[in-house]
Amino acid sequence: MNNFSLEDLERMIAERAAGGDPASYTAKLVGRGLPKCTQKLGEEAVETVIAALSGDRTEITKEAADLLYHLLVVLMVTGVPLADVLAELESRTVRTGLEEKAARKPV
Numbered sequence: 048m049n050n051f052s053l054e055d056l057e058r059m060i061a062e063r064a065a066g067g068d069p070a071s072y073t074a075k076l077v078g079r080g081l082p083k084c085t086q087k088l089g090e091e092a093v094e095t096v097i098a099a100l101s102g103d104r105t106e107i108t109k110e111a112a113d114l115l116y117h118l119l120v121v122l123m124v125t126g127v128p129l130a131d132v133l134a135e136l137e138s139r140t141v142r143t144g145l146e147e148k149a150a151r152k153p154v
């Protein structure tokens with residue numbers, strides 16, 4: 048399983064969403080629109096936090112997998128390729144996180 052990548056999952060999500068198979072969770076979720084997809088992303092984020100605080104590594108692993116899957120769904124629905132997120136992360140590697148934070152424009 049070590050060859051499986053987030054890019055593979057991103058591709059699978061796009062295929063399932065486009066296919067519209069009624070047996071596909073992805074197609075069903077995407078069909079319910081962005082607000083539902085983002086609601087699920089938020090729920091999985093909270094469940095990952097709860098798992099992390101419990102210290103149960105099996106639960107953390109499962110919740111983190113749910114979180115990454117739902118993040119990829121939201122990226123797909125909003126039209127942001129995973130490659131853009133990875134490029135953003137790569138661009139940040141030239142400086143520390145605290146330097147990057149200081150350089151951000153105030154909101």
Ligand SMILES: N=c1c2ncn([C@@H]3O[C@H](COP(=O)(O)OP(=O)(O)OP(=O)(O)O)[C@@H](O)[C@H]3O)c2ncn1[C@@H]1O[C@H](COP(=O)(O)O)[C@@H](O)[C@H]1O
Binds near residue numbers: 070116
């Ligand atoms: N990685 C995942 C994955 N992770 C989590 N989930 C689904 O996310 C859902 C989260 O569970 P919840 O109980 O929170 O959600 P729910 O109760 O079903 O939804 P709501 O009632 O809240 O709307 C579960 O139904 C999980 O099956 C996933 N569904 C699909 N994938 C991948 O996507 C591929 C395609 O799946 P289908 O689209 O179903 O063909 C699969 O082969 C997997 O590789």
